[in-house]
Amino acid sequence: MNVMANYPDYNPEDIQRELREILPEEAISKGLFERINNALDPYTSSDDIDRGMVPYAVVWPSSTEEVSQVMKYANTKNIPVFVRGSGTSLHGASKYRHSGIVLNVGRLKHFSIEKDNGYVEFGPGHRVLKVKQMLEEEGYFLPLVPGSIRVASIGGIISNNTSAHAVDSCIGKPRDYILGLQVVLPSGEVIETGTKSLRRPAGTDLTQYFVGGDGLLGVITGIRMQLVPMFASAYGVAYFHNELSSAKAVQRIYMEKAPMPLFMEYLDERVARMSFAIQNLPEPPGSLIMFHSIGQTEEEAVHKVNKLVEAISKEPVIEAKRITDMDEWHKIWLARESALPFICQGGKGVFGLSEIASSVRGLVDCMEDTINMDEGMPTLSKLGKPYIMGHLGALSLHPVYIFPADWSAEEKNKGIEEMFFKEAQINEKYGTCGGEWGQFAKRTPFYRKRYGDTVYGLVKDVKKVFDPNSILNPDVFRD
CATH class of the missing domain: 3.30.70.2190 (Alpha-Beta Plaits)
Structure with a gap:
């Protein structure tokens, strides 16, 4: 059973009025549609948002200072803040879970190529494709390639540390190229991490906490990445x-x-x-x-x-x-x-997608387990074998199920839960862990089983150090 955090209840109009005192008018969305739209998760099994859970406001800061002011305000009033980019997450990381403030990074779009220093600096609100195009115009390559490249925001990619389609054994992960970050802590304090040298820091470097930190520790407002020449x-x-x-x-x-x-x-x-x-x-x-x-x-x-x-x-x-x-x-x-859209079109329904990673030695057996993931699953067995695609060179598979449009929400949700249960079971069998979507939200039960309660407790303790009032993306752990 999920134990959700408790926060004070506020009148949305009061929150909106107070936010106008610290942000320009164009940085606040008060309309009901925009507030609901920024609270929705794209996954098939999204929880419903009732009227009492609609965000107080959606804020669109355009600078690190504005993000800082929002976080200071929210921390003082104990209002949860949910950071959102384009909202394309397929595992629930961007899910809105409490009445609070949605902080959309879509206006944080500074961009500067420092050729004579060998790096590029940019904001988290850019679509990945736009960053790729701007780099390619100058003869450089963006070392991460998500399938959602046209719509995903790059801040979410960095927060998850996903190389996506790219084979890790060839180019590594985003953190291998990130030289430093600008981050706003939940308290509103602004910190800088890393270096302006191409020689990365030895020893403790807080950059590594935020790249792959699942958005739990701070709001990334600036990214410094090593330039990679085109090939x-x-x-x-x-x-x-x-x-x-x-x-x-x-x-x-x-x-x-x-x-x-x-x-x-x-x-x-x-x-x-x-x-x-x-x-x-x-x-x-x-x-x-x-x-x-x-x-x-x-x-x-x-x-x-x-x-x-x-x-x-x-x-x-x-x-x-x-x-x-x-x-x-x-x-x-x-x-x-x-x-994926072709599968949905052919299957005439909504998709369910999971991620299975294999060891090299176990790849053939893992493929067979993935093919047979419907076995013993009451709902999935109605649909038969999954469609399978994925990043096989990176030892990663995506089994896909299409849930018929006329199925009830309850039956679709059962299928999703069975799919994630089998995902966890197979990944645990091969000693692996998802390499593309982050580790919590829908995967918390797997994480606890895979690494144990001691490791899980340490992760939660790290979260408390950075966010003692638990206002930033709360209840992602879902335990």
Whole structure:
């Protein structure tokens, strides 16, 4: 049973009036629609928001100082504050849970490339695609690529420390590139972390607390990231008779010490056929992995793709090849990028999505467990086997279920709970942990079981140090 924190009740009009004393009029949304819209979670099993839980106000600060003033005000009055970007979280981290203030970072959009220092500084409110485009215009690469790149805000990506589609073994995680942060603590105090050198601090560096901190410790208002020069690219694809063969091929890549690609994405046969048909591509002969290698020169990138094709071909494969036709590659890549809406379109319902990570050694068995995740689950068994896509080179799978539109909310929620139960069960079996979505909200029971109550208690203690009044994104732990 969830034990929720208690906070004073306030009249929304009083809160809005007091906020106008510290913020400009354009920084406050008082309308009912905007307040409700910023309280909604996109996941299928979102809790309902009743009228008594509607946010007092949504604030849109445009500077660190304005964020500081909001947090000081909220901390003094013991009002919970929920930080929100574009609200695309798929695991409940942006879920609004109490009557309080939603702090939307959408106006925190400063951006400055410091070429002579080797870094870029920007605000958390930018859409990821916009940051990517601004960097590419100057010949640089953004080392994180979420599937929601067109809509996700970059502050949430940094808070979760997700590299998303990208293979960790190739480029690492965002924290490997973050040099420093500007952060507003729940008390309203502003701190700077890290360095302006490309030589990162040794020893204790608070940057590492906030990057991957699940938004629990402070509000990130400024990000300093190392510039990464753009590279040359080469591409490839491989088709397999079944899911297990594709998993064996990825194992082979690691065992052969082949150069890891930037991306190695996976579509099972059902998803591939659906997505290829919509892209007017020839019907794929089986499940597939598509891969994108990088190098300082085109020759290096091509060499890496050829080494991957060579390693994959040592396992049973229908076809493995380098792709030189960029039109063909873009269509295949779009088939992967748009796979989820294609599945929803074909399945005529709403999706449920989970994340399973595997060890290298266990990848084939993990794939089989994922295929059979409906077994023993009363609601999922009505739907059968999941659709499977994911970041197979990064040892990460996304089983997808489509819950029929005519199912009741209760039945959909049961399916979601079963899906996360099986996600936790499989990840625990292989000693892994989700590498893309953060660790709490819907995953708290798994975290406690995976790491134990001592570790869980330490995490909560760290939260108390930074946020003794528990006003910032409260009850994400959901215990």
